Amino acid sequence: MFQVASHPTSFTQHGHGHHQAMAVVSPNIQLPRKLARPPLSEISRDAIMAVAPELVNVPAEYIRRGLRPKAHAMLAGISSLSSSHLPTTMPKSHVPSAMSIPTRMSSSSAQPTYPTHVLAIASSKSSANEHVFLFPVHNIVIASQCSSISRLPPSYPPAPGTLHMPVIQMTLPSPAAFKLLHGYLYNHSLESVMKSLFPLPSGFVHGLSHHTVQSTLSSGSSLHQLSSYLCSSSGGSLQALTSHAAHVKELWQDMVTLGIHDPELWDAVDLAWEVILGALSLAAHNH
Structure with missing residues (x-):
């Protein structure tokens, strides 16, 4: 058996040795605030x-x-x-x-x-x-x-x-998530990655560039718009949104386990996580 080191359950946040902060979406849903x-x-x-x-x-x-x-x-x-x-x-x-x-x-x-x-x-x-x-x-x-x-x-x-x-x-951790990574290691398409994780406006994901990912990450209003879109397209269902969050987390786990250090992909995962946490927060407030 060819072993890849199993992924650690958590990393020290930004290398400062603090425990990872948690985002409490609802009493039953707690997720890492960041995927370190x-x-x-x-x-x-x-x-x-x-x-x-x-x-x-x-x-x-x-x-x-x-x-x-x-x-x-x-x-x-x-x-x-x-x-x-x-x-x-x-x-x-x-x-x-x-x-x-x-x-x-x-x-x-x-x-x-x-x-x-x-x-x-x-x-x-x-x-x-x-x-x-x-x-x-x-x-x-x-x-x-x-x-x-x-x-x-x-x-x-x-x-x-x-x-x-x-x-x-x-x-x-997730063979299904590796299917996404397998394609990305060849085509480096951020559009394909984001489309595979959860619904987003086609105008946003079409031909998605690293620059757009970075600028969206630094724009609270853009993040809110994407979170609102995802929340409404999921019918405000906490269960559906939690399932989307699990897909993002599985992709992250595989990247960590394989030692993939692609800055564009990491930024895309950060964006996906921000959007999903925002959508979960909106859905929780509506329940």
Whole structure:
């Protein structure tokens, strides 16, 4: 089993050693006031060495930046895998050490760059006889963005028409939240992340930029508008809003566990949390 360090239950807020402040929405709902960011940990040079020795002396930020223009070809490689041979889930007890997956013609105009590994992700909150979720990945995408993963096993050279990929079993707090992260590690779309968490005005999320996220975070009136929209679109239901809050928290837990230190994504999570707390507060006052 490939273990990623389990996420700590809480972090010291801003490194000052204070206990994390709680937001009391109603007598039955208490949530952290902030989703604290863990201390920054650098990407392992050993992890880069294992997958791309030629990049071992290149700063991680340059590697990540260099991957962005290649994302289209990588996603084309993922979509070219035959879904009949790569299910989205399988029983944990049936996970092989490697999988051979036929490739099909890609509908993309990009020449596909094929994935190198399959992540078989189980929930750290579930029992042993559960299912895992399978995600094809490119080793350099994981090695350059997930600092908690120290070293991936070697990949196999692609054979014509078939990929032979090592399968890495991992546990994460939320395999469902990793589906969101899996897409983001390639496309870096803040729009996709926010849309997946809860309803927001289409005019706000369409083409959402990091600058808009930051300016919204610093605007009380903008935050209130988004919270009001979310509260009304959820029918003022505390149960629905608490469920949305759980999705944001699960995404945060997976980011912490994997060691993802992407400032744009962290700011988006901060924004989502501010909006959900505001919506819960509005709904609680209306009850």
